[in-house]
Amino acid sequence: MEEQKEYFRWVESTYVNPEMDWRKAEIVSAGIDVGSVSSQMVVLCDGALYAYSNTRSGSSSPSSAKNAMDICLKETPGLTLDKINYLVGTGYGRINIPFAQKAVTEISCHGMGANYIYGPTVQTLLDMGGQDCKTLRLNEQGKCLNFLMNDKCAAGTGRGMEVIAEILKVPVTEIGDLSFDIDEEPEPVSSICVVFAKTEATALLKMGWSKNKVLAAYCGAMARRVVELLNMLTVEKEFAITGGIAKNKGVVKRIEKLIGIEALVPKMDSQIAGALGAAIYAKAFYKRQKQ
């Protein structure tokens, strides 16, 4: 029997900074971002990145949070939950993380996380998450001044991409490169509603379109919808992207082309931005608590 390949799967990962010793830190703060598609944990030592995990979410928020934590702390020698001074939860499941001291929205956390990853010059942040897509206006401290969310449809979301990956039987991690391996950029599909995606994709393939061309059309359509959202808040440089789809060149490059601005290149996995921001807030809350 043919093995059922899961095209939506992407690689889970962990990271530990080998040069840091958490025991030497004054404040060990952590953040957990529980999303519908992925969950991350980030640990900071005195505000500097020490460790993180990037995992697939499970069926419940508490179990997703615990899983992300277990995987992260497995790599950190001797660091256990009780040694963490303060933990903030964020994301879709933020109010259901039993071991978090406080919950802060992913909007505030992404801003703070982006500020860490990209620096203080980021004014426009685009986060393309698992089930929603948002644009933030940030100041130099990473504070959110204004935001717009689209959680009504799959445009610019991980879920939307996963559906296409499954329909076309292409691993989601390869979509970006494949979408550029074409002769000519096609017109973006008119309806990128995932409900119709299967019908539309089948029709295009029947018309003789290659898989890559269909991917290009979908990435193009997604980019367009995302840019509509971006333009509602206007795009001010510098522009940066967080979230799973930040890794999808197919969508990112097309967005950059439409807005005429290149996104900053992250020096680490931008999918951790939410948990990172949560960990930064955790440190600040701990300090305030001690005063």
Added chain:
Amino acid sequence: MKLRKVEKIDLTKFEQFISIIEQVRDHHCEARAETMFYDLMIKLFRDVLSAVREGRPFITNTMSFPTEIYAAMGITGLEIDMATPFLDVFLDCESEIFEAAAGLGVRTEICSPQRAPIGWMAKGWYPRPTAVMHTSMDQCDNLSQTGNILGALYDVPVFCVNRPYRFWDQKGVDLMTGELQDAVAFLEEKTGYKMDWDKLEEAARLTLKMMEISVEISKLSLTARPCPVKAGTGFFIHWIRMAYAGRQEGVDYCQAFLDEMKEHVAQGKGYAPQEKYRLINLFTFPMGQHELIHWMEKEVGAVFVAEPMYHHYNEAELAKVDPSKPLEALARYYYLEPYQQFYGPLAEFSDMIVNDAIDGGVDGAINFFNIKCRMGGAAARAIKDQLKEKAGIPTLTMGADMMDLSPATGADLKKLLEQFFLILDTAKKKTAAA
């Protein structure tokens, strides 16, 4: 996006549009009613560009402000929410325009002919007017308010004309007349031009003539077999009556429209090779769906013999008009213009529809049904039930949008129509068998 004054105006697209519709006029018209329509549109847009370039006053209004007033004052005017959808469709820039409007917070729930003007001004692609006039076109909520946004975008004065809900009583007419008096005073102040009251009386007479011709058009359209009206031209005559109200060109157009119909009647000719279904149209065709309309007329043989919102006049009320009291006449024209009534009391326009359906011997009704419309659109079910009960005909209600294709594409609409024609076939067989 913040609502700030638009500083830079760029009329490139506005100018481009004129060349495009010149091409359409020269290559894509079948009926004279179409060619003449485009001629008059070209003239209208050219006049606007001249006025703006020569520094003469230019007034823009949202739907249904009585443009006889411009004619009598020698002011150049343009109705922005009929112009901008046209501009969008021919320049193919709907998405940019809607995005600009969305950026200001004007959501997609607002009907596209009202988002388009906001988008055009937000982008600075529309000429800067001296002032914006608006009124609610009976009870449309959008039109009661969009004028304010337009005025704010270009930082120009705005004037609102109050409209009564019930319009056949003297109280309603008096309210409108008083409002139009104020509107004239406002225009005199802002443009520096004076109202010529003799010219206004003449303009009122010309509009009356247009309406009288339109009554004949309506009767002929309903009764002649085959139907002598080219699909889609109802919308044209409606726009010409509004844009050229009080002007000889308007009268000439209406007369030419009627004459062309009479020629077809004399020759026993319609525009459909074979007339299979006689239909009543309950709302504006979605713009840009030319292929669909073409398919209906030429391949299916579905003709629209009744378009009450473009052709149906209340003759008893028309008889009350006295052009020697021009402002009062204009107040009455407001309601006589059938399109207005679709945005007013339900009983009024459902009666118009039912009567036309019966007089036209219609097989079925099509409601292109602008899904964003809270007046015409919201009443779709009630109208459908009235038509069934009083005229015995089925109605196809299609969720479309006047210019935004995202709710329903041409292909989607075509499927629905095909199914509806099958229903009409079945109904015909039943009647034949009975």
Added chain:
Amino acid sequence: MTETLKTLEEIRKVNASFPFSEPARKWKEQGKKIVGWICINVPEEIIHAAGMLPYRITGGDEEITLDRANEYLFSGSTCSYSRTILELQLRGEYGFLDCIAAATPCEGVIRLAEVGTHYHNIPILPLLDIPRKINERAYDYYHGEVVGLKKNLEQFFGITITDAALANSIAVYNKTRVILQKLYDMMKKDTPPLSGAEMMEILNAAVRMPREDYNILLGNLLKEIETTGRALPAQPRLMISGAVLNTSSFIKGVESLGVNIVADDLCNGSRYWWEQVEAGEPVRALARRHLLAQCPCPRTNPQHMRSEWLMETAREMRLDGIIALTMRNCAPYILNLPMWKTKLEDQGTPVLDLDIEYGGGFSGQVRTRIEAFVEMLSLEVEI
């Protein structure tokens, strides 16, 4: 000090049975009549002077499914407020009304009245035509409409409404306005005596019971506040702006994020009770006050009146932010918002534009957005 006020418990009893409240039930048992009304431009005083109970038609404290209403009022374009009311009418829940007095404030309500009348059997009096622009001519016109309402009520019930009865009714309703203004002024404190959710419950009860009894309750409430010295903790001060909102549970949810809702720009809130009817010929005075109270509905022109009222209120109530609840398909609100949003932001009051459905709960997506907005306003930490 935030114990439940005893008067509030009384008020909750009034709201508990919806839409047929206990006071309304008792009223009907005495063989008396109830006239439902939609839209604050309808002068309740006239209904009251006729000896009937004026009863506002609204939705309740939860979102309901609108399957029946959706068949008659297209859901893609008609607001959920109109459809909720139609749904309740179709279900027979407003069957206790003897008739309805409605007006033409906006398309949603107009079509609700005109379409609804074919499908439910509550008689509707001829609609009051409300001008969309305010000037002296509009006041005269509206006076004619209110005279018409009086005549129509008299005809429908076979009674006469006297000037003396009108003067009395005006006094009764003005009393409410005076007390509500006092309560509202108390919300200016850093530590307001009432939460926004409680204010909403208080406002909901106003239109579901005899006004004389309500005034007594309000008087008791004031006394109780004064004697207990009730004070909520000082928190960021927000205003809720929107069309109509009756769900106190929604406001409670917002306030649970650590804010005080100290002001409102709602049809059933300050727009309802602000400004008294002045002395003078009663019908004319009623028409004047009911055509335009100080804080106009978004449908009103010229629109600068609204922008100015909102900017003034933001300063007076020392607002930290405004939540603009944009009900889907409410064109007057959607198109009015851009006219004041930028001005308020420039003045230093951030505005959250949130799209909702009438009766919608406080959960999930709505919660995240409001929470993020509150964080924007108040999450100041030294990083």
